[in-house]
Amino acid sequence: MNVQGLILIDVNGVALNNAGTIQQAGIENKTVTKKISKNGLPYTYVSGQAWRYWWREVLQKEFKWNMSPVTKVDGKSQVYTAADPIQYDDDDIFGYMRAEKEIEKDENGEAKKNKKGKEKEVNVTVTRVSPLKNSVIISVASTRPSSNFSSASRQNDVPVPYGKEEYSAIMKGMFSLDLEQVGTFASYNKTGFKNINEKLFTKAKETKGVSILDDQYVKNKEGEFEKLIRLPLETRKKRVVDTLSALKFINGGAMQTSNLDDVTPKFIILATFKTGNHPFSHIVKADAINENNVQLNVDGIKEVLKDYKEQFEGTVFIGRRSGFLDEYSGVLKELESLGDGYPTVQIGSINETIDKYCEQLEKQIS
16 A cells, blocks of 8 residues: 655745856856756656755754665765664665675684675665655746846955755645555565665564564565564554644745745645555646646546545545635535545545545554
8 A cells, every 4th residue: 555645835935956057248147947848848846856956955854754864885985874773763664775795704703705705796776766765846837937137245344145046836746655565675686675684684583572573575586585574563663654644834945045835735635545556646746727727636636535435544635725726625625525436535634635645544554
């Protein structure tokens, strides 16, 4: 099962994710925002990596997550985390890759040698595909940022001119969280699946409440069966609920000292889905007549609910902040009474929607 989520944020005069500086006549530097084009039109966006950074920051500050330390490899443009998803919450949810080799030792703890007499190395690389996957946060309608002139000056100092781009937009982001993968780790040698090394596998088996999944295993290269390790139910529930609850407090973006705005969701859909496919990608669009306006495709929501009725588990929750897309309040409320052929839908405020969905989710995670 997967959590499938869609959010809309509504921002004004922001520069959420910048792409660096350029030279411009009369200005020593100008900061430009990240943009991408589609059908010849520009759209501003926040990279998926930046969104994940915001997410991590909230989980650490508001939910006191035990975050994995980051180590930089000497002389290389390479960093890695502890790659310990048992101890560190973010290694579990956000994934990792730690490419390493170590000296192979014999029964006496002495380094083994190869045919050339050099110490023999073994590959101990571990990777974990993130259970949490997310899109970029991109403007729904085409956006043309304004270029503004500013200057850095203090009292009688000589002012230093600089430029920056700012924009206002309604922006869309999607995410998916694999509930089966959270808190579940493998040690078999397959790219993306060797989550933990032998030492950590042994440690996990000795941890209180950890279970071995007897119905899921593969043979390793020695022909031995290796099984999956799963953390206690309460640990897995907490990590999932914290991850979703963090959306209520998420904040971030570049140039916040002079371009601060609220990036918490103003519209959200949360549903438990049997597959990893995201069904809500096209339920919001730019107005066909005025491309700067945004339309909520309620008929598109109904179509998804009907077409995928058998794929939904439990209630589909939809939240909207009062003052945002108020013109759709009536038709959204009607989704609660669609009847047979559709899953149950519940409409509420943003925080209420997240909280009630998390209550349902705690009963669904097993």
